Amino acid sequence: MVGVTLVVAGVILFVMLPVLRGDWAALESPDDDVTDVDARKQAALRGLRDAEYDFLTGKLDQADYQLLKSDLSREALEAMEEEVSAGPAEDEGFSKDGVTRSAKRSSPDGDGLEAEIARVRKGMAEGRTCTECGHLNVKKSRFCTGCGERLGEVATLAGSPDSV
Amino acid sequence: MRENGKFFVGLGGVALVVTYLIWTGISETMVYYMTPIELMARVEADPTFHQVGVKVSGRVVRGSWTRADDELLHRFSVVDLEDESVRFPVEFRDMLPDTFNDTENVDVVVEGRFREDGVFEATIVLAKCGSRYEATAEELLG
Amino acid sequence: MILLGELALWIALPVGVWGAVAGFVGGRKERGDLVLSAEYSVYAVFFLLILPSAGIITAFVTDSFEYWYVANYSNRELPTFYKVAGLWAGQRGSLVFWALLLSFFSAAAVFTNRTKNREFMPYAVGVLLTISSFFLVVLLFADVNPFERLPFAPADGRGLNPQLQNYWMTIHPPTLYLGFTSFTIPFAFAMSALLSGKLDARWIVITRRWILLSWFFLANGIIFGMRWAYEMLGWGGFWFWDPVENASLLPWLTATAFLHSIQIQENRGMLKVWNMGLVTLTFLLTIFATFLTRSGLIESVHTFAENTTIAFIFLTFMGVMAGLSALLIAWRYPLLKSENQIDSFVSREGAFLFNNLILLGAAGSILWGTLFPLISEYFTGQAMAVGPPFFNRVNLPIGLALLALMGIGPVIGWRRASRRNLVKNFLMPVIVGTLVVGALFLRGVDHGMALLTFGLSAFVMTIIIVEFVKGTKARAHIEGEGHLVALYHLVSRNRRRWGGYIVHVGVVMIFTAFAGVAFNREVVQTIDPGETITIESPFGHEYALTYQGLSSPRGENMVRQAVALMTVERSGRPVEPLTAEKVLYVKWEGSPLTIVGINSYLLEDLYLILENVNDLGGAFENDAAAQRATFTVQVNVFVGWIWYGGFVLTLGGIIAMWPSRGLTRTVSRPKTKTGGKQPALAARG
Numbered sequence: 001m002v003g004v005t006l007v008v009a010g011v012i013l014f015v016m017l018p019v020l021r022g023d024w025a026a027l028e029s030p031d032d033d034v035t036d037v038d039a040r041k042q043a044a045l046r047g048l049r050d051a052e053y054d055f056l057t058g059k060l061d062q063a064d065y066q067l068l069k070s071d072l073s074r075e076a077l078e079a080m081e082e083e084v085s086a087g088p089a090e091d092e093g094f095s096k097d098g099v100t101r102s103a104k105r106s107s108p109d110g111d112g113l114e115a116e117i118a119r120v121r122k123g124m125a126e127g128r129t130c131t132e133c134g135h136l137n138v139k140k141s142r143f144c145t146g147c148g149e150r151l152g153e154v155a156t157l158a159g160s161p162d163s164v
Numbered sequence: 165m166r167e168n169g170k171f172f173v174g175l176g177g178v179a180l181v182v183t184y185l186i187w188t189g190i191s192e193t194m195v196y197y198m199t200p201i202e203l204m205a206r207v208e209a210d211p212t213f214h215q216v217g218v219k220v221s222g223r224v225v226r227g228s229w230t231r232a233d234d235e236l237l238h239r240f241s242v243v244d245l246e247d248e249s250v251r252f253p254v255e256f257r258d259m260l261p262d263t264f265n266d267t268e269n270v271d272v273v274v275e276g277r278f279r280e281d282g283v284f285e286a287t288i289v290l291a292k293c294g295s296r297y298e299a300t301a302e303e304l305l306g
Numbered sequence: 307m308i309l310l311g312e313l314a315l316w317i318a319l320p321v322g323v324w325g326a327v328a329g330f331v332g333g334r335k336e337r338g339d340l341v342l343s344a345e346y347s348v349y350a351v352f353f354l355l356i357l358p359s360a361g362i363i364t365a366f367v368t369d370s371f372e373y374w375y376v377a378n379y380s381n382r383e384l385p386t387f388y389k390v391a392g393l394w395a396g397q398r399g400s401l402v403f404w405a406l407l408l409s410f411f412s413a414a415a416v417f418t419n420r421t422k423n424r425e426f427m428p429y430a431v432g433v434l435l436t437i438s439s440f441f442l443v444v445l446l447f448a449d450v451n452p453f454e455r456l457p458f459a460p461a462d463g464r465g466l467n468p469q470l471q472n473y474w475m476t477i478h479p480p481t482l483y484l485g486f487t488s489f490t491i492p493f494a495f496a497m498s499a500l501l502s503g504k505l506d507a508r509w510i511v512i513t514r515r516w517i518l519l520s521w522f523f524l525a526n527g528i529i530f531g532m533r534w535a536y537e538m539l540g541w542g543g544f545w546f547w548d549p550v551e552n553a554s555l556l557p558w559l560t561a562t563a564f565l566h567s568i569q570i571q572e573n574r575g576m577l578k579v580w581n582m583g584l585v586t587l588t589f590l591l592t593i594f595a596t597f598l599t600r601s602g603l604i605e606s607v608h609t610f611a612e613n614t615t616i617a618f619i620f621l622t623f624m625g626v627m628a629g630l631s632a633l634l635i636a637w638r639y640p641l642l643k644s645e646n647q648i649d650s651f652v653s654r655e656g657a658f659l660f661n662n663l664i665l666l667g668a669a670g671s672i673l674w675g676t677l678f679p680l681i682s683e684y685f686t687g688q689a690m691a692v693g694p695p696f697f698n699r700v701n702l703p704i705g706l707a708l709l710a711l712m713g714i715g716p717v718i719g720w721r722r723a724s725r726r727n728l729v730k731n732f733l734m735p736v737i738v739g740t741l742v743v744g745a746l747f748l749r750g751v752d753h754g755m756a757l758l759t760f761g762l763s764a765f766v767m768t769i770i771i772v773e774f775v776k777g778t779k780a781r782a783h784i785e786g787e788g789h790l791v792a793l794y795h796l797v798s799r800n801r802r803r804w805g806g807y808i809v810h811v812g813v814v815m816i817f818t819a820f821a822g823v824a825f826n827r828e829v830v831q832t833i834d835p836g837e838t839i840t841i842e843s844p845f846g847h848e849y850a851l852t853y854q855g856l857s858s859p860r861g862e863n864m865v866r867q868a869v870a871l872m873t874v875e876r877s878g879r880p881v882e883p884l885t886a887e888k889v890l891y892v893k894w895e896g897s898p899l900t901i902v903g904i905n906s907y908l909l910e911d912l913y914l915i916l917e918n919v920n921d922l923g924g925a926f927e928n929d930a931a932a933q934r935a936t937f938t939v940q941v942n943v944f945v946g947w948i949w950y951g952g953f954v955l956t957l958g959g960i961i962a963m964w965p966s967r968g969l970t971r972t973v974s975r976p977k978t979k980t981g982g983k984q985p986a987l988a989a990r991g
Binding site for chain 2: 469539540541644647648651656659660663664667668670671674675678679682683688689690691692693695696699700703704830832896897898899900915917918920936938
Binding site: 003004007008011012014015016017018019022023024025026027028029039040043046047050053056057059060061063064068071 | 313324337340343347349353422424428507508511572573574719720721730776777779781783800
């Protein structure tokens with residue numbers, strides 16, 4: 001009987017402790033890296049990686065690959081743009097530690113994708129990614145070295161009639 | 165909703181095919197599921213019912229099980245769970261499940277047809293798993 | 307000790323209810339202290355459920371027959387092994403077992419999320435504890451208390467049904483229960499997402515591994531059940547479309563569909579409402595499975611004793627959960643709009659969609675067929691039933707379609723597959739499949755459905771093998787690695803995909819085994835010692851079984867055995883002899899148990915059944931005159947591939963579930979009061 005009372009008391013105490021002591025569980029996890037935007041970006045980047053492999057293994061031929069790549073690049077870019085614009089508010093706690101956002105938000109498997117992100121961002125910032133074939137062109141280019149098309153605005157959607 | 169048009173087309177198509185499969189499946193393989201009382205009543209009212217596939221649930225009559233010596237043929241009687249007076253003999257030419265016996269109260273389901281000669285020709289016999297019969301306190305203590 | 311276990315149930319209920327309330331209120335009002343209390347409640351309930359479980363096991367092991375439950379499922383001679391397993395032998399104990407597993411997984415979910423996904427935890431905990439509380443309510447108020455006592459202790463118990471005294475009884479129900487209960491976690495997080503409005507892909511990412519785990523246990527549990535039936539029921543069959551078998555298959559089918567459709571949501575932001583519906587449906591089906599087994603609603607050789615109180619309670623619970631979920635989904639519908647739509651059916655999205663639709667079609671038809679007696683009686687006054695012919699007939703085309711999709715899905719292009727893509731990837735596999743069909747046909751195989759199965763299997767295997775080969779070669783080339791290393795890295799860098807391929811291989815093997823049933827052979831003969839039964843397999847092997855005689859070993863005095871011995875020759879060469887038995891447990895009223903003999907070869911099993919001994923009593927006494935017996939000998943084609951396929955499936959599942967190295971990061975966080983848990987650690991994804 002003593003044992004039972006002890007157990008009962010112990011359990012009730014344990015369960016009510018937080019309320020009694022005012023201990024709070026975290027209700028937010030600011031370093032959660034999977035938001036909707038992030039998930040879309042990761043999916044797009046995963047897709048890019050898979051597409052590259054499919055192309056190299058011969059499952060996708062050149063034309064299909066470039067089509068897919070431009071679709072996915074565009075999505076990745078859009079997601080990253082969203083991320084960047086949403087960025088500063090959340091960054092406060094972290095930049096002080098010197099941990100940058102891009103390093104924190106690692107992709108599912110580091111290496112190649114990190115490089116990919118860096119490349120595409122750079123292209124966005126400094127040069128042009130061709131919306132027809134996805135080829136990253138040097139700053140100030142007016143024609144794509146990949147497919148020869150005239151380079152339009154980065155923001156224009158691929159395939160739309162006014163991407164010139 | 166309109167954007168999901170293709171989705172609903174696909175859904176509808178598959179639903180149609182599956183419904184068709186279920187419909188024909190049921191109409192061609194279904195059997196009536198009755199108690200012995202219902203079976204007797206049905207057969208009296210409709211003599212052609214002797215040709216129809218039927219599934220009957222009841223209980224094995226204690227001590228009614230015999231087995232032919234050199235051929236795979238079992239005979240036993242099935243009685244209605246509610247009315248002890250309603251019973252019929254069964255012939256079965258396959259292996260009986262291990263859960264089948266005529267020493268305890270074994271609930272059984274037989275599937276086949278009820279012949280004109282009053283014997284149920286079973287093609288399938290299922291006996292309820294004995295362990296699921298839970299003993300009452302009296303039985304445990306008695 | 308046992309008393310403590312009983313009381314623990316009574317304590318667990320208010321704790322569970324408190325925790326559920328604290329979780330919901332704490333989440334709504336953003337009261338971290340209530341939420342923490344709720345999470346502690348989850349741990350407490352788990353602890354409290356260990357006690358009755360241990361109590362029941364103790365009662366069994368100490369032969370405490372004053373407990374009704376122990377007296378019904380045990381006796382003094384029962385090996386300790388089965389006494390421990392008595393926890394899940396019957397209705398009452400298995401409810402405690404279910405509650406224990408549910409609380410364990412709940413605690414694990416809380417523990418693994420103590421520093422992440424925090425926004426989801428309050429409501430998820432609320433849902434989990436609500437469900438746990440439900441099971442506690444059933445245990446305490448539905449007349450199924452496992453600690454019910456008899457007026458005095460009988461001298462001995464009834465013992466365990468000999469049919470249950472085998473290895474499979476100890477792993478089949480627990481594995482299935484692990485699958486059923488673990489699916490509550492994804493459901494809880496889905497409801498949490500709906501309640502909190504956080505309807506992005508996060509709830510899926512959080513629960514991905516749980517879904518896989520649950521699916522994994524269900525698949526294994528079902529396969530164990532098939533093996534049990536094959537070995538112990540003594541008919542050579544492994545699936546009977548029994549209502550309880552069907553009930554366990556249903557959530558597995560929808561969970562499989564769900565595993566695929568979440569990939570569409572992750573990659574394309576589509577099917578959000580569909581996934582919410584699927585996770586709810588799968589959860590409801592796990593409850594339905596246990597409901598069907600316990601209520602005796604549909605007659606089955608499996609069901610526990612009929613109990614209408616339980617039936618009513620479970621039905622109400624299912625109805626309430628279904629209704630609430632539907633309301634939540636309807637309420638959040640605007641947030642569940644698809645981001646994209648299907649461009650073309652001829653695409654990977656299309657293949658996944660069809661996969662889902664036909665899996666649900668299969669589930670729907672099986673549910674319909676299982677409940678048909680009730681449905682028909684309700685609508686027409688006359689109960690009608692359907693059996694294996696119906697289920698086989700409807701599911702065969704569905705199975706073939708699934709088989710085809712397993713080949714199409716992995717290689718068809720996303721969004722819209724171009725003609726080039728189709729030809730490039732499918733021409734060779736289709737040719738291989740056709741050649742296989744042709745070759746088999748020429749060899750005399752004329753069973754249409756089986757031919758189709760074999761052809762499609764070849765199609766799928768070709769595609770998967772090519773995937774592995776191409777992937778390995780590409781990686782080896784790009785990374786400059788040796789082929790084996792390349793293969794290893796290939797798989798470990800994308801475990802879901804390649805693990806999934808391996809699972810598909812396992813399924814292909816299992817489907818091939820199913821097709822093999824069409825070619826089984828059987829011979830029934832009554833013979834005396836010295837006589838020989840011959841049977842030929844479709845592969846040309848000639849088996850000659852020569853009956854040596856019956857013997858009755860002097861074993862324990864509670865068991866009588868009549869063991870028949872056959873020496874076997876396979877195409878002229880002697881191989882292992884086979885024995886088949888009738889075993890009588892003297893204390894257990896009932897007919898003798900049939901123990902079969904199986905010789906397994908790669909392509910077929912030789913299966914021996916001692917169907918009947920004319921003079922069994924004499925045989926038990928080693929009477930030399932009582933040797934005449936009836937035997938059934940079967941050749942079961944490809945049946946071993948179910949088990950081999952099961953291994954492969956298990957391997958693939960483990961690979962897919964294995965945590966990947968990515969997402970390791972060290973972040974120091976601003977200090978918050980987190981009940982003493984400081985998060986400066988490497989969180990693994």
